[in-house]
Amino acid sequence: xxxxxxxxxAADHVQGPEDAAVTLLEYGDYECPFCxxxxxxxxxxxxxxxxxxxxxxxxxxxxxMHPHAQAAAETAEFAAAHGKFWAMHDLLxxxxxxxxxxxxxxxxxxxxxxxxxxxxxxxxxQFTARVRADFGxxxxxxxxxxxxxxxxxxxxxxxxxxxxLLAALDEAAEWAQKAATD
Amino acid sequence: MSDTQATAVSGLLAPGTKAPDFTLQFAPHQDFSLSExxxxxxxxxxxxxxxxxxxxxxxGLYNEVLPEFEKLGAELxxxxxDGPWCHKAFAEARHLHFRLLSDSEPKxxxxxxxxxxxxxxxxxERALFVIDRDGVIAWSYLSPIRxxxxxxxxxxxxxxxxx
Numbered sequence: 344x345x346x347x348x349x350x351x352x353a354a355d356h357v358q359g360p361e362d363a364a365v366t367l368l369e370y371g372d373y374e375c376p377f378c379x380x381x382x383x384x385x386x387x388x389x390x391x392x393x394x395x396x397x398x399x400x401x402x403x404x405x406x407x408m409h410p411h412a413q414a415a416a417e418t419a420e421f422a423a424a425h426g427k428f429w430a431m432h433d434l435l436x437x438x439x440x441x442x443x444x445x446x447x448x449x450x451x452x453x454x455x456x457x458x459x460x461x462x463x464x465x466x467x468x469q470f471t472a473r474v475r476a477d478f479g480x481x482x483x484x485x486x487x488x489x490x491x492x493x494x495x496x497x498x499x500x501x502x503x504x505x506x507x508l509l510a511a512l513d514e515a516a517e518w519a520q521k522a523a524t525d
Numbered sequence: 526m527s528d529t530q531a532t533a534v535s536g537l538l539a540p541g542t543k544a545p546d547f548t549l550q551f552a553p554h555q556d557f558s559l560s561e562x563x564x565x566x567x568x569x570x571x572x573x574x575x576x577x578x579x580x581x582x583x584x585g586l587y588n589e590v591l592p593e594f595e596k597l598g599a600e601l602x603x604x605x606x607d608g609p610w611c612h613k614a615f616a617e618a619r620h621l622h623f624r625l626l627s628d629s630e631p632k633x634x635x636x637x638x639x640x641x642x643x644x645x646x647x648x649x650e651r652a653l654f655v656i657d658r659d660g661v662i663a664w665s666y667l668s669p670i671r672x673x674x675x676x677x678x679x680x681x682x683x684x685x686x687x688x
Contacts, residue, residue, distance in 0.1 A: 345677065407588050407620045475592075482590050487675035488582050 345485025345498035351399050356428045358389065359397035364516040367508075368399040368493040370481040373416060373435040374409035374442055375489045381503045382436040388508055395516060400432060402477040403489050411442040413474060418447045420470035421461050427454050495519060535667040536640040537652055544656045547635045549626040550609045557624060559602075560660070566599040566686055567656040568679050571641045571649040573670060575607045575615035575625070583651070583673045588621050590676045597683040599655075604628050604635060606648055641667070655682040 351357065351366060369385065371378040389396055402419075404412035415435050422431030434450045435442065447465070448458045464470060481491070485498055492499040492508070494515045501507045538544070544559065544567075551557040559567065572583060587594075587601060594601050601623040607615070612625040628635045628649065636642035636649035643650050653674060655664040664682035668674035 345675070348677075405585065405589050407622075408585055478589075479593060482586075482593060482676050483680055485675045485677045487586055487673040 347493045347496040347498075348484045349480035350496070351397075356400050356423060356432070357397060358399075358429060360394055361397065363392075363397035364395045364519050365392065365512050366397045366399060366493075366495055367512060368401065368496075370401050370403035370477070370484075370486045370489060370491045370493075372402075372404045372409060372412045372489040373419070373432075374412040374439065375405065376439070377488075377503065378490045379436050379439045381490045381492075382433075384503060384505050384508060387505055388512065391509065392512065392516075396512065401481060402474045403481045403486055403491070404474060404478065405489065413471075414444070414447060414465055415442050416474045416477075417465055417468075417470040418451065418461065420473050421464045422451070422454060422456060424470075425456050427456065430454050535665075537650075537665045537667050538639050538654070538662055540662050540664055542662045544654070544660050544662050545635075545638045546660075547638065549604070549628060549635060551624045551626050552613060553609045555609075557626060559656075562600050563660055564658055566597065566658060566663075566683055567654075568594060568599055568601045568683070569604060569639075569654040569656065570601065571604050571636055571639065571652040571654075573643075573646075573648040573651060574605055575611050584615075584621065585619055586673065587676060588619065588623065590680075591622055593676070593680060594683070597680070597686075599683050602626055604649065606633050606636070643670070653679060655679060655686075657686050 347368065385398060389398055402416040404416045406413045419428060419431045419435060422428050431450060431454060438446055438450065448461060451458050451461045490503060494511055499511055501511060546558060546560045548556050548558040570587060584603060591601065603623065603625040606628050608629045609627045612627055616625055633642045633649060641650045641652035651668040651670050651674065653666045654662055657663045663686055666674060666678050
């Protein structure tokens with residue numbers, strides 16, 4: 344069973360409370376169609392679990408397969424530096440079929456982010472190392488494709504569908520509760 | 526393929542064994558020998574076939590992880606029974622930046638040498654080897670045939686090699 348090698352920290356992009364019963368962590372690629380399919384599933388799960396779920400997103404761009412994946416991930420990191428990671432994360436998935444340089448600027452503009460600074464950040468590789476660090480931690484944790492989910496630090500190998508993920512998260516919450524009361 | 530076959534007992538060459546040398550075509554009419562890499566750690570990934578979905582994911586993943594292998598000074602070789610022209614088309618389509626070797630004549634000879642041949646199916650197993658700088662096998666792993674084994678085991682083995 345593969346385990347998460349780098350624990351969730353302040354450096355991560357996190358939604359939900361730190362003391363949530365369950366942490367769902369995704370290694371994803373903005374240009375990957377399977378990640379795009381999982382995106383609304385995660386939203387539904389967050390709605391279902393509310394404050395009981397913490398969601399974490401890490402970058403795993405497959406650069407050779409997806410020519411815009413690395414720049415998309417760096418665009419999201421740029422938005423994060425301006426406090427708008429999740430808004431950009433959502434926009435990138437919602438515009439997956441047309442990702443590219445102009446679209447990154449357009450989305451940044453939509454979020455009132457400085458587009459010239461984004462151009463400079465992408466050209467200068469300001470967030471390249473940050474994205475590579477996520478990738479490296481994923482590979483070492485047994486990520487073998489995208490999306491790969493971890494539930495409370497254990498790799499989830501089931502289907503990325505609502506019902507199956509819901510059941511796995513429920514089970515993990517139950518275990519966590521048992522461990523806390525023992 | 527049944528699941529019982531997929532979890533066959535490993536007959537792979539074990540750690541501590543000298544890695545048998547071999548010469549295979551890595552491109553049409555171009556030979557490559559393992560011994561050319563002596564002095565460098567080598568990762569060998571035997572895989573069943575070009576183009577099949579799981580292999581694609583595995584080979585595609587290793588292509589993305591190459592910079593991590595390179596940081597550790599290691600060279601990656603992919604080996605299957607596909608011919609050199611097939612490898613060439615596959616490598617071009619997937620933008621692969623490492624050598625794919627053809628274990629096609631006699632079919633599967635190198636896979637057999639490493640205990641990684643699947644005679645019943647006429648393909649190699651999904652098997653991984655990490656070979657140290659002296660040409661000795663440091664780590665080997667037999668994956669269930671339909672499972673992408675990822676790269677975590679390889680990286681861990683490479684990191685454990687004496688510098």
